[in-house]
Amino acid sequence: MDEHVPDPAEPSDIAAERAFLETARAELRRMHEDVVTTETVQDDSEDADYTYTNWLMDQARQRRAEALVDLTDVPLFFGRLDYPAGTVYEDEPEAAPTRTGTADRVYIGRRHVHDENGTPLVIDWRAPISSAFYQATPENPRNALMRRRYGFSDGAELTAYEDEYLTHAGGASHDAEPDGLLAAEIERPRSGPMRDIVATIQPEQDDLVRAPIRPAVCVQGAPGTGKTAVGLHRIAYLLYTERERLSQDGGVAIIGPNRSFLSYIRKVLPALGEVGVRQTTIEELAGHVTVRRSATAHEARVKGDARMGDVIHRDLWSQVQPPDEPLVVEHASRKWRIPPEELAEALTELRSRGIGYGAGPGLLTQRIADLVMRRIEDSGKEYDTRALGQLRRNKAVTAAVRRMWPKTDPARLVLGLLTDRERLARAADGILTPEEQEAVSLPGKPRGAKTAKWSAADLALIDEASSLIERPTTLGHVVVDEVQDLTPMQCRVISRRCNRGSLTVLGDIAQGTSAGAVGDWPALLTHLGQPEAQPAVLNRGFRVPAEIIDYAARLLPEIAPGLGTPTGVRHSPDALEVTATGPDALEDTLVLACREALKGAGSVGLVAADADIAALRDRLAAEALDPALVGEDEDALEASRMVCVPASLAKGLEFDAAVVAEPASIAADERGLNRLYVALTRAVSTLRIAHAHPLPAALGEERHV
Numbered sequence: 267m268d269e270h271v272p273d274p275a276e277p278s279d280i281a282a283e284r285a286f287l288e289t290a291r292a293e294l295r296r297m298h299e300d301v302v303t304t305e306t307v308q309d310d311s312e313d314a315d316y317t318y319t320n321w322l323m324d325q326a327r328q329r330r331a332e333a334l335v336d337l338t339d340v341p342l343f344f345g346r347l348d349y350p351a352g353t354v355y356e357d358e359p360e361a362a363p364t365r366t367g368t369a370d371r372v373y374i375g376r377r378h379v380h381d382e383n384g385t386p387l388v389i390d391w392r393a394p395i396s397s398a399f400y401q402a403t404p405e406n407p408r409n410a411l412m413r414r415r416y417g418f419s420d421g422a423e424l425t426a427y428e429d430e431y432l433t434h435a436g437g438a439s440h441d442a443e444p445d446g447l448l449a450a451e452i453e454r455p456r457s458g459p460m461r462d463i464v465a466t467i468q469p470e471q472d473d474l475v476r477a478p479i480r481p482a483v484c485v486q487g488a489p490g491t492g493k494t495a496v497g498l499h500r501i502a503y504l505l506y507t508e509r510e511r512l513s514q515d516g517g518v519a520i521i522g523p524n525r526s527f528l529s530y531i532r533k534v535l536p537a538l539g540e541v542g543v544r545q546t547t548i549e550e551l552a553g554h555v556t557v558r559r560s561a562t563a564h565e566a567r568v569k570g571d572a573r574m575g576d577v578i579h580r581d582l583w584s585q586v587q588p589p590d591e592p593l594v595v596e597h598a599s600r601k602w603r604i605p606p607e608e609l610a611e612a613l614t615e616l617r618s619r620g621i622g623y624g625a626g627p628g629l630l631t632q633r634i635a636d637l638v639m640r641r642i643e644d645s646g647k648e649y650d651t652r653a654l655g656q657l658r659r660n661k662a663v664t665a666a667v668r669r670m671w672p673k674t675d676p677a678r679l680v681l682g683l684l685t686d687r688e689r690l691a692r693a694a695d696g697i698l699t700p701e702e703q704e705a706v707s708l709p710g711k712p713r714g715a716k717t718a719k720w721s722a723a724d725l726a727l728i729d730e731a732s733s734l735i736e737r738p739t740t741l742g743h744v745v746v747d748e749v750q751d752l753t754p755m756q757c758r759v760i761s762r763r764c765n766r767g768s769l770t771v772l773g774d775i776a777q778g779t780s781a782g783a784v785g786d787w788p789a790l791l792t793h794l795g796q797p798e799a800q801p802a803v804l805n806r807g808f809r810v811p812a813e814i815i816d817y818a819a820r821l822l823p824e825i826a827p828g829l830g831t832p833t834g835v836r837h838s839p840d841a842l843e844v845t846a847t848g849p850d851a852l853e854d855t856l857v858l859a860c861r862e863a864l865k866g867a868g869s870v871g872l873v874a875a876d877a878d879i880a881a882l883r884d885r886l887a888a889e890a891l892d893p894a895l896v897g898e899d900e901d902a903l904e905a906s907r908m909v910c911v912p913a914s915l916a917k918g919l920e921f922d923a924a925v926v927a928e929p930a931s932i933a934a935d936e937r938g939l940n941r942l943y944v945a946l947t948r949a950v951s952t953l954r955i956a957h958a959h960p961l962p963a964a965l966g967e968e969r970h971v
């Protein structure tokens with residue numbers, strides 16, 4: 267095999283690679299030109315069908331042209347795999363740019379580029395052949411000889427590369443440290459939103475990214491192991507392999523914990539060429555009304571419980587009532603009488619068909635009109651063909667239907683249920699205790715659904731009612747991030763929108779902070795309608811240096827016993843500093859830590875208990891550190907390098923340097939230690955902790971400087 271091993275790197279190699287990059291760029295420009303200058307085959311007849319077809323073709327052409335624009339700040343390729351000559355490009359001449367005397371070179375990039383003859387120059391990272399780039403090892407080289415990863419300057423100029431020989435014949439370089447560029451990529455200072463990781467996806471992540479669209483993929487991943495990155499790249503991958511089917515099935519959505527998080531991730535998919543993906547929160551997905559207050563923890567817990575589904579179901583269907591009296595319908599100068607037993611029978615029959623509540627009034631009207639019609643026929647009386655329609659619109663018929671099967675609106679239904687103690691007691695009898703019924707009741711005496719004091723916990727209830735009335739439209743694929751915070755009722759919001767279990771579930775039980783969160787994987791997956799799914803575990807932390815993750819992991823035995831301990835792939839001995847101060851000196855210490863952190867490159871995040879963050883932001887502003895506040899400003903992460911983060915919104919975010927204020931305050935509330943675990947795992951390079959109160963005991967022995 268020796269003869270297949272490419273020459274070792276030579277100084278001229280960088281120049282040659284840059285030249286190839288230029289060639290690929292030129293070909294991409296040509297592809298773009300081709301699309302722009304190719305006339306759509308127009309049919310100029312007046313026929314409307316052709317006009318529409320032409321319009322569609324034009325749209326497709328414009329989309330394709332957009333996709334082929336060369337983004338000069340995004341490298342066109344990021345890696346290369348070398349194979350024995352002749353094994354990839356069978357008909358390629360020796361002089362082709364992707365062949366040398368000894369090897370066929372496969373360049374991997376964000377999109378496909380080919381030359382005029384159709385020979386590929388850059389292969390899309392999602393194509394089957396590209397999987398070897400992420401998966402090949404010396405033990406299982408997948409026929410490849412060598413993997414090359416490129417380094418680029420900020421201006422996307424190719425400046426370096428790193429080779430990994432995949433044949434044992436490669437000898438010494440087999441043992442070479444392959445992760446230099448990975449570490450450099452992770453440590454590249456952050457400015458603003460999250461970046462894609464397409465150049466450095468790791469094998470365990472690639473397995474999840476490329477898993478088939480079904481069955482559901484579920485990931486338990488420690489902080490910074492790349493769950494969010496996996497979810498986003500998986501969407502791009504599925505859109506590549508199943509684009510048409512996904513669009514027919516209702517498109518793709520990613521559900522994140524809040525708007526700040528969505529703002530943070532919003533640029534990853536567009537950078538991968540995917541712009542049509544819905545990025546939303548569970549509240550937006552379920553939202554039928556305006557949220558005006560926060561629920562108490564107890565209220566959120568009870569409202570999040572799956573038993574609420576039964577209460578709503580019972581309340582809704584209790585509105586369907588058989589009549590006590592006969593129905594008398596006047597038609598064609600005669601009165602027709604339907605006895606109550608017959609009407610009740612019609613109701614029972616309809617209900618036994620398992621129809622949605624919303625379909626009932628229409629079907630019942632039809633059924634009653636049929637009953638009257640049959641009597642008219644039996645009487646031998648002449649009738650005209652419009653009789654059935656007239657009966658359906660007959661006032662006595664419609665009034666009877668309104669009484670037997672009233673139309674309802676989901677928000678009005680839930681409002682009625684949660685503001686009428688007797689009605690709630692009837693619906694919740696044997697399901698909720700009187701004390702729980704008290705907890706779910708809405709405050710005040712709202713006049714209507716628009717003005718009621720809804721909390722976020724009510725949204726899932728209204729969505730439940732809505733789904734019983736009319737089935738919601740489904741999505742082709744749903745990716746749910748930070749799933750550990752969902753209540754059972756919120757899981758159901760998602761489950762009923764998933765098309766035949768096409769779902770990716772990402773979470774970390776240890777980071778569960780919300781009241782009413784399900785708390786364990788088997789229950790979570792059951793509520794999501796995926797009881798068979800088995801969570802895959804990601805435990806290699808990329809974001810957080812080992813020194814920090816080891817410290818934060820001291821909390822795990824208390825907050826998530828049984829969960830494996832994560833490891834950090836990077837080491838940085840000075841990454842962590844814990845400083846104890848007196849209460850009067852705490853703010854000064856934090857300001858100093860932020861000031862120091864700002865001397866380095868990239869973003870700085872100050873994380874504090876929600877109640878403390880506004881005052882700290884004011885102090886940093888007074889010190890001219892120009893802080894932005896997450897939650898107040900949707901673009902906070904781009905607005906300033908210095909960002910203040912209430913602990914409740916820290917989830918999913920990261921900073922080159924993190925400063926954590928007073929862990930005991932963050933840990934004070936319910937699930938506070940979980941919140942602290944989140945806060946302690948946001949740093950890419952350094953974490954500074956300052957405290958005036960004792961640290962929570964679970965952090966163990968203090969490690970002060």
Ligand SMILES: Nc1ncnc2c1ncn2[C@@H]1O[C@H](COP(=O)(O)OP(=O)(O)OP(=O)(O)O)[C@@H](O)[C@H]1O
Pocket residue numbers: 448451452461462463466467468471487488489490491492493494495496774777808809917918919920947
């Ligand atoms: N293979 C990789 N190559 C480069 N960077 C990576 C890789 N995997 C993860 N990262 C980086 O590590 C950081 C953490 O990734 P991500 O936010 O996806 O993790 P997470 O598991 O969702 O974390 P959390 O649980 O804290 O939300 C990000 O900056 C991401 O770009």
